[in-house]
Every structure is written in structure tokens, then in C-alpha cells.
Amino acid sequence: MSRFKRIIKKNLFTIITLSITMVILLIFLFQGNSIQQLGSIFKSLSVSWMLLAFATLFVTWLMEGFVDWLLCRHFYPKWTYGRSFMIGMTGMLYSAVTPFSTGGQPMQIYYMAKMGMKAGHSAAVISVKTITYQITMVLFSLILIGSELPFFIKNVSNLTFLTIFGIASNIIFILAVILVSVNAGFVYRMLRTILNGLGKIHIVKEPGKKYESIITQLDAFHAGFKTMGRNWKLYLVVCLITVVQIAVSSSVTYCIYRAFHLSSATLWVMIAAQVFSNMVAAFVPLPGGSGGAEVSFSAFCHVFFQNLLTPALLVWRLLTYYGCIVFGCIFVSIGARKYVGAPPPEDYSNPDGETSEEEKPA
Template sequence: MPFIKLKKLLLYEKRKRQFLFSLLHDNMIFAQHNRRNFLDRSVVSAVSALVYTAKMRYDIDCLPQSSFAEQPEQQIMNTRLIHYQSSPKCGERLERTMSRLKRIIKKNLFTILTLAICMVILLIFLFHGTSVQQLSNIFQNLNVGWMLVAVATLALTWLMEGFSNMLLCRHFYPKWTYGRAFMVGMTGIFYSAITPFSTGGQPMQIYYMTKMGMSAGRSAAVISVKTITYQITMLAFSLILLGNEFSFFMSNVSHLMFITIFGVVSNILFILAVVLVSLNAKFINRMLHAVLNGLAKIHIVKEPEKKYQKIITQLDSFNEGFKTMGHNWKLYISVCLITVLQIIINNSVTYCIYRAFHLKGATLWIIIAAQVFSNMVSAFVPLPGGSGGAEVSFSAFCHIFFGNLLTPALLVWRLLTYYGCILVGCISVSIGSRKYVGTPPPENYNISDKPDKSEAA
């Protein structure tokens, strides 16, 4: 290549990299001023890594062009590399990058391990007696139309989750927007999917709602009402469906009676626990004293009495909000009806997958009944996302319909209803936290309600 062409090419690449470095640097500064949670910090770290790479190449390009005169292209690149490696800043930059990477891994270690465990369990079920070639042939023949319907059905479930949250939030804030409610709903879905027993969803919803301007007491009241309503509706709906098809499942599902008792008892205990926390103040006071004093003895909690008073203040606010919502039966009925519709639509995903595999014969309602009861049982498996339990319960109830296609159907169902929720939930939380966190709702809460103590403070 003639030297003049090489020089022009190097100049063009230099200007392009200068522009890239400037753009990435601006994005990094913006992200650092607007990050809200660990998801945003991960984004900032990723942008920082890109800036580091661009800056490295930019520093190399700052070498005098005279040092490259009439040199072969390979020798030019070697000269640049030697110059950069000999720079005293090279080791410092590399050390900072590795330190940043270690911090990212340490902060997100639980999430990474959770997803790894869930993926390993899914792969064990997937490749047990099924080859990759067989799966490839099956997936090539999937009905694309029905798969799109399955995705649309799942998306509609997420939208309805936001709508039911909006109804409850508007009891206190009549102008609480749908965007805020949708972000709260996806927060619950995301954190429930990555925590054992799905216990992380409700606390994180309350956390983000307080960051949006709603008091902790009212946030807890909204989420508690939503949780109790969902669990009661889910239990009643599953028992009705199972009762209608009991003879069918009794003849096709092994140990049905044991599974039924386990699912019903687990749900009843969960509902009673939430109600007890909501209504029995004396029990909560005794439990808080015992727990905080025990933690203080092993030097985990300092000033237990101060912590106790702070928690009691929030619980009083919660009880006030819960009692206020307890008289609004019209609101309860509306949320219950939406929940029933949401359960039907959400569990219709399995029927869409059934039709995507070109299968016919089973009715929509019988597949919904199987999936509803399967979800109710697997919800109390201690692993995140009910991993292991979800696969076993799906296999127990749905092998009747899928037969030899059970394994690929399980893969598609799990990818959509679990990993799809994690992906969309992660994106929703990241975007919603930047848009809504720190931005209070309109100051027009329902004037018929007294302000919470936390708000008065």
C-alpha cells in the first residue's frame, strides 16, 4: 500500500476513534449522574469498559506521525503496541478495570449463581433422553403463528399486572400513572424470579414505591392487599378447575392427592401469615423485640430499641393504610376479577405452546387447569423460580398432553415464562428506576385519608 494512502487511512481511523471516545465519555458521565440501582451500575461499568478501550486506542494515536514515516504497516502496529505497553498508565488502567469487574461480579454474584443453578436444572431435564439433533428437528417444525400468540399472551399478562397495581395505588394517589404501576409490577416479577421462595418481589416493590414518593406504610398496604388477593383468587380458582376435572387428573397424575394437599396447605399457610402480619400488632411487637434483641446480642444490630421504634412507626402507617383499604370492597372485587382474567391469560401460554407443536385434542380449559395447579405447587419450592419443582410439576400435569414432545415443550415453556420474565423485568426495572425513582407522584392523594405518620414526619 502506498504511504500516502496508509497515512490517510490512519488519519481517518484516528478521527473516528476520537469521536467514539467523546461520545462514550459523555454517555458514561450521564449514566453516573443518573444511576439508581445495581442494574444501572452494571450499565455504567460496561460503558466505562468501552471508554477504556477507546481511550487506549486514542492514546496510541497521539504518537507523532513522523515516527511512522515510510514504515511497513506491521511495524507501525508493533511500534504503537510497544509504546502503549511501556506507558506508566497502562498498568494503572488495567488494575482499575479488573477492580471494577470484580466489584460487578461480587455485587451480582447471587443473581449470577441463581441463573446458573436454574439453567443447570433446566439442561438436566432437557437432555435427559433427548439429543440435540432431535430438539433441532422439532423446533424447526414449530408453528410460528402460535408461538407469536404465546409471546403476546405473556405480554398481556404483564400489562394486566400493571393495571391491577394501578387500581390499588390510585386508592391513595388518584393520578398515579400506569407507567409507575407497570414498573412496580415488573419489579415484583423480576425479583420473585431470582430469589428463593419468590420472597424478594414484595420487599423490592415496597422499596421502589417509597423511592417514587409513596410512604412505606401505604406501599406495604398496597402490596399486601395485592398479594393476599392474588393468593386467595389463585387458590379458589385452581380448586374449582381441579374439582371440575378431578376424575381426569386422578386417572392420569400420580400421587394427585398428596400434591393437592401440599399445594392447598402451603397456600393457606402463606395467606394466614400475611394476614397475621397485617392485623395482629401484638404478635408483631413481640416478634420484633425478640428478633432485634437476639441480633443485638450477636452484634449484628446496634441500638435495637431505636430500630424497633423506626419499624413500629412504619407498621403503624401500614396498618392505617391497610384498614383504609379494608373497607373498599368495590376495589377488592375489581382486583379479584382482573386477577382471574390474568390467571386465565397467563396459563393460556401452555395451550399456545401445545398448538405450536401441532397438537390437538385437549381443550383450553383442561390445559389451563393443569397449569394453574402446577404453578400453585411449584411456587413454594425453595429454589429461585421454583427451579426443579416447576419442571417436575409441569412434567407431572402436562405429560398427558405433550407425550413424547414433553421435553422440548418444557424448554419452550420455561424460556418464555421464566427467562422471558427475567429479561423483560430487568429491562423494565432499569428503565423505570431512571424515569420514576426520585420523582414524587402528584401531590393529590385522596384527601379522605389521613396522612401517614411517615409522611407527617
């Protein structure tokens, strides 16, 4: 088999995924617009605002790595930022090319193990990061809803229910993780009862398998927090950084908005629109939320871009999705060559000052 064929076979799923997402994007792109019209619009874009949009996106990648670095340092005080940046880009890359963003976390744990981190510690880092992100996203979304919900009810009322449902789903999951720490048996019995009931009315298929999948995830989060310990100061810092990261990431849309020489909308309302849009797109099972991302962006941002919505959608998707894939491949490839197989900066140091079972002398 030739080298080219081996590369194709190895990356077949990613190639199919990107092909599907590109077809969906092209369908949205050429509805009512010709190539000539789009070309003339793109030529008029503000270069400075587009550079700022990319710089803003890059800052969110740096902050992703910074959060990973803070959590990894809890176990390895000399863990380098470069390793953490590579792990953050790994999560973004594989989340973009797998359904429901399911590939990001396993691949992060895989690469952290390849860098010498113990499996329990890498799982703890990713679990804590995931749940703190969800808590932060919910709280931030509630603030946005409180300040901007009347505006979006008026302009995108058909998707308001989905947005609230998304927040409610996250809250239920967060509460379930907390309750597992208090009374796991009660949570598991309640979960089994609910899933069996939904199975009887044909809302949930194979409730038994769904139950096993959910409790495995809940147990993983519980074990992660147990391994990490009650370092509330660290969790608070991570949450605060995540708030800034979400706001900065969502402001990319505002930079694109200004690149089209538009200025009537405020930065805050466009951040709210993008956060709402992302929550709706998260329900789509295709990689990168394809289809859902385009529909939700159109629904929430049409009021800002009006007749420039289609070219704005193209620029936004190329920058935030395909840009993440391209640069993710580059940074992950460089990081893998530099860090994979290399020993961690230092041996594991128990944050509570106790010797772990693996470190006790025989």
C-alpha cells in the first residue's frame, strides 16, 4: 500500500467528516448569493478587524492551555505550559471532528499518558476542567438570559425554548455529579427508574446501555474531583478564567461584524447571541455541530448582519471551525513530536502531602 493510501485510510473518518461539514456550509453559502457577489463583499472586509478576529481566537486557545496548565500543576508543579497548550489544542481538534464532541477528552487523556502523566491524574484534570466549564457556562448563560432574553425572545422566539432547555440539561447534569458525591445509590436508582420509564414510552432506546454510559461518566467525574482534592481556590480561579475565555471566544463574532463595516450592535449583545448559538449547536450529533451551528448562527445573528448574513456565516465558520482544525493539526503535530515519550518534568507530588499507594515502598 502506498504512503498516500495509508494516509487516506488512517484519516478516512476525518476526511468524511470534513467533507460533510463543507457540503453543509456550501449549501448555506450559495443560497441566494453568487460567487461574484460574495467575492466583492469579501474584498471590502476590514483587514484590521479580521486580524483582530483571528488574534481573539488565538487568545482563546492560549487561555485553554493556561487552564490545563493550572490543573496539571496541581500534580506536577513543574509541568510546562507548552505541554498544556498542546493538550488544549488536542481537545479542540478532536472535538471538532467527532460527533457530539466525544473525541476530545479521550484523546487528551491519551496524550497526557504519553507524556508520562498517570492515568488517574490525567482523568482528574480533564474531569475537573469539564465540569467547571459547564458550571461556568451555565452561570454565565443565566446572566446573559437575565440581561438580554427580552431581545432574543423578540427576534428568535422559535429557538428560545431550546436555549433554556440546554441550560436546564447542564444544570441537571451538574446537580447529578454533586449528588453522586452525597448519595450515589439514590441517584443511580432514580436514574434507572427515569430511563426505564422513558424506554417504555419509546423516548429512550436501550435504557440499560444508556444507564451504564451515564453512570460511567458520573463516576469518572466523581473520581476526578476526589483525586484532585478540595482545592476550591484553584477551582474558583479556573472558573474566572473560563468566564473570560467564553467572553473572548464569543467576541470573535463581533470582530467579524465590524469587519463588514457594521457598528450598530453592542459587543455585549453579540456575545450573548454567540453563547446562545453555541448552546443550541451543542445538541447536533454531527462533528462541529454542523448544520446546527449554521442554523443557530443564522437565527441568532440575522438581526445583526441582515443581508450580509451568508458571507458572515462563511467567514465565521472558516475562522472558528476550519481554522481550529488546521491550526489544531499543526500544533498537535508539533507538540506530539516534542513531548510524547518524554518524561514529565518531575515525579508526582501528592497535593495533600501524603504518599500515594503507588509510591509506598514495598
